Amino acid sequence: MMKELIIYKNDIAKLLTKLAEEVTLIAPVKRKNTLLFEHVTSGNEVTLDFSNSTLSVKSSLFPQCEKMMTFTTDPEAEDAHIMKDVETQKHKQVIFGIRPCDAKSFLILDKVFSQGEPGFEDPYFSRRKEKTIVVGLGCNRPLSTCFCTSFDESGPFATEGLDVILTDLGDKYLVAVLTDKGKELLKDKDMLSEADSASIDKAHQIRDIAITSVNSNIKIDRIKVKDTSELFEDPLWDKLCETCIGCGICTYICPTCHCFDIQDEVIENEGVRMRIWDSCMFPLYTLQASGHNPRATKKERFRQRFMHKFKYFQDKFNTISCVGCGRCIRSCPVNIDIRQVVGEMNK
Amino acid sequence: MSNPYIPRPVKIQEIISETWDGSLKTFKLVFLKQDDEDAFRHVPGQFAELSIAGKGEIPIGIASSPTEKGYLLFTVNKMGVVTTYLHNMSIGDVMGVRGPLGRPFPLDKMEGKNIVIVGGGFAFTTLRSMIVYMLSVSNRSRFGNITVIYGARIPDMLLYKEELKDWERRDDIKIVLTVDREAEGWHGRVGLIPHVTKEIAPSSDDAYVIVCGPPIMIKFTQPVLLELGFTPETIIMSLEKRMKCGIGICGRCNIGPNYVCKDGPVFSLSELRKMPHEY
Numbered sequence: 141m142m143k144e145l146i147i148y149k150n151d152i153a154k155l156l157t158k159l160a161e162e163v164t165l166i167a168p169v170k171r172k173n174t175l176l177f178e179h180v181t182s183g184n185e186v187t188l189d190f191s192n193s194t195l196s197v198k199s200s201l202f203p204q205c206e207k208m209m210t211f212t213t214d215p216e217a218e219d220a221h222i223m224k225d226v227e228t229q230k231h232k233q234v235i236f237g238i239r240p241c242d243a244k245s246f247l248i249l250d251k252v253f254s255q256g257e258p259g260f261e262d263p264y265f266s267r268r269k270e271k272t273i274v275v276g277l278g279c280n281r282p283l284s285t286c287f288c289t290s291f292d293e294s295g296p297f298a299t300e301g302l303d304v305i306l307t308d309l310g311d312k313y314l315v316a317v318l319t320d321k322g323k324e325l326l327k328d329k330d331m332l333s334e335a336d337s338a339s340i341d342k343a344h345q346i347r348d349i350a351i352t353s354v355n356s357n358i359k360i361d362r363i364k365v366k367d368t369s370e371l372f373e374d375p376l377w378d379k380l381c382e383t384c385i386g387c388g389i390c391t392y393i394c395p396t397c398h399c400f401d402i403q404d405e406v407i408e409n410e411g412v413r414m415r416i417w418d419s420c421m422f423p424l425y426t427l428q429a430s431g432h433n434p435r436a437t438k439k440e441r442f443r444q445r446f447m448h449k450f451k452y453f454q455d456k457f458n459t460i461s462c463v464g465c466g467r468c469i470r471s472c473p474v475n476i477d478i479r480q481v482v483g484e485m486n487k
Numbered sequence: 488m489s490n491p492y493i494p495r496p497v498k499i500q501e502i503i504s505e506t507w508d509g510s511l512k513t514f515k516l517v518f519l520k521q522d523d524e525d526a527f528r529h530v531p532g533q534f535a536e537l538s539i540a541g542k543g544e545i546p547i548g549i550a551s552s553p554t555e556k557g558y559l560l561f562t563v564n565k566m567g568v569v570t571t572y573l574h575n576m577s578i579g580d581v582m583g584v585r586g587p588l589g590r591p592f593p594l595d596k597m598e599g600k601n602i603v604i605v606g607g608g609f610a611f612t613t614l615r616s617m618i619v620y621m622l623s624v625s626n627r628s629r630f631g632n633i634t635v636i637y638g639a640r641i642p643d644m645l646l647y648k649e650e651l652k653d654w655e656r657r658d659d660i661k662i663v664l665t666v667d668r669e670a671e672g673w674h675g676r677v678g679l680i681p682h683v684t685k686e687i688a689p690s691s692d693d694a695y696v697i698v699c700g701p702p703i704m705i706k707f708t709q710p711v712l713l714e715l716g717f718t719p720e721t722i723i724m725s726l727e728k729r730m731k732c733g734i735g736i737c738g739r740c741n742i743g744p745n746y747v748c749k750d751g752p753v754f755s756l757s758e759l760r761k762m763p764h765e766y
Contacts, residue, residue: 211540221540221581222496263490372763399738402731406541429567455744
């Protein structure tokens with residue numbers, strides 16, 4: 141059903157402003173040295189000239205802090221101490237300009253939040269996902285830390301999880317409409333016109349060059365077949381964890397890390413129960429009230445992060461929980477490189 | 488589908504102090520809404536998140552049996568933020584229960600078998616659920632011989648003392664109580680669980696054993712049970728972990744690919760042996 145259109149760069153701000161009138165528009169914005177996806181109301185705020193965002197886009201489906209329930213502790217209130225659901229994401233949202241790696245992370249998060257079980261859903265995640273349309277921006281110039289082509293169905297122009305994908309052709313974008321949701325979104329937008337064959341050919345060339353320019357791929361073939369407990373007990377973890385300082389930035393910027401805490405906050409009798417990102421890098425994460433901690437040392441926490449992504453997740457969902465965006469490599473203050481860790485695991 | 492994070496509102500109907508030091512209390516909770524009571528259908532071995540608005544949630548094993556209708560029992564050790572607050576709550580206070588959660592004892596496999604229950608300390612809660620369940624009029628004939636070995640540091644630290652007496656008087660269940668040291672007024676056995684289990688030597692013929700207790704007790708009881716002929720498949724245990732969501736998502740309770748909140752808390756020794764040793 142793919143339909144290909146073009147839009148000139150001069151018209152993109154106009155298109156985004158139009159979209160922002162119709163839906164909640166989440167798009168890349170430059171804030172000093174940081175590139176973030178934020179809610180915008182005008183196309184002029186948006187920049188589509190970037191390598192990849194500093195933070196992943198997961199917060200648009202799984203906010204860093206999200207209200208789950210409200211309650212009152214007012215003793216006079218009839219419903220005191222009773223939790224009431226918070227309705228999230230009433231409006232449609234469009235995430236515009238997301239890289240294919242981040243779009244893929246949504247599919248991985250979906251596995252976690254739906255537990256791969258028909259009929260089960262995490263209502264907070266699924267309500268947001270249902271109302272979300274994803275417009276991707278292919279990656280013309282992958283970074284040296286990118287390794288997205290390591291995995292099936294992945295790459296700088298992969299379309300998995302996207303409703304529309306844009307290819308930067310210099311003065312214009314090729315706009316490939318991939319789903320009905322995408323078609324509906326771009327209906328009656330007169331800045332868009334039918335793509336000519338020269339533009340389509342140019343897009344193909346750009347894609348081919350981009351795909352071959354990702355050259356730091358990892359291999360996970362042996363990890364897949366290794367025994368989980370043996371890999372867990374392997375002495376490699378003693379060495380690999382040495383430099384880690386347990387700061388947790390890798391889990392924070394990771395598009396697939398999804399661990400969370402649930403906390404209550406009460407201000408003058410009005411209470412909220414919320415979920416907040418948490419991290420397996422922190423000792424408190426697993427500390428039990430008795431004082432016992434099953435992951436008491438850095439080694440255990442370090443091992444958990446990599447084993448979870450490349451082995452436990454594989455065992456449970458038959459895929460891995462990494463999209464090769466390389467953010468953890470770029471953000472790590474002690475230069476731990478996930479590609480090297482996985483390389484050791486795969487030996 | 489309904490939101491699995493929203494607790495069902497309950498009221499504290501009764502608080503029973505189990506021990507002299509006040510560290511263990513049993514809370515009898517009744518649902519505020521009939522729909523919730525009807526919907527909450529648990530099996531022995533499962534747990535629930537007890538929710539206190541403004542304080543948070545804690546995962547606690549369900550001590551009542553599904554055959555006890557109209558209420559739930561939770562025996563709670565005063566330990567952290569939520570449990571300490573709960574210990575100071577009063578009859579009539581409103582709180583929440585979310586569940587039932589987790590995989591229960593494998594009743595389908597255990598039916599028709601002789602059942603041995605080995606418990607230590609305050610880990611006896613879900614074992615109480617199991618015993619009451621098996622002893623109920625409609626279920627007793629579905630299980631063979633029932634042997635219970637239960638121990639605590641001192642006599643006062645044994646939970647459910649009145650019920651233990653009732654069970655001792657019955658002839659369709661064998662109850663062996665033990666304490667770690669001699670104590671005034673104690674006429675029962677003295678000795679640690681692994682030793683007493685060895686002495687009593689419950690038969691492993693056509694039997695399942697459930698062991699719940701502190702890690703050190705489990706560690707030394709396991710070899711005794713294996714020596715008695717129980718296979719790793721027939722030794723059933725229950726694990727504890729820090730948990731938040733209780734439905735396999737929030738991440739912290741995993742042992743390898745298994746989430747204790749969802750794939751457990753009940754595991755057989757044979758299952759545990761296949762998992763990384765991280766608990």
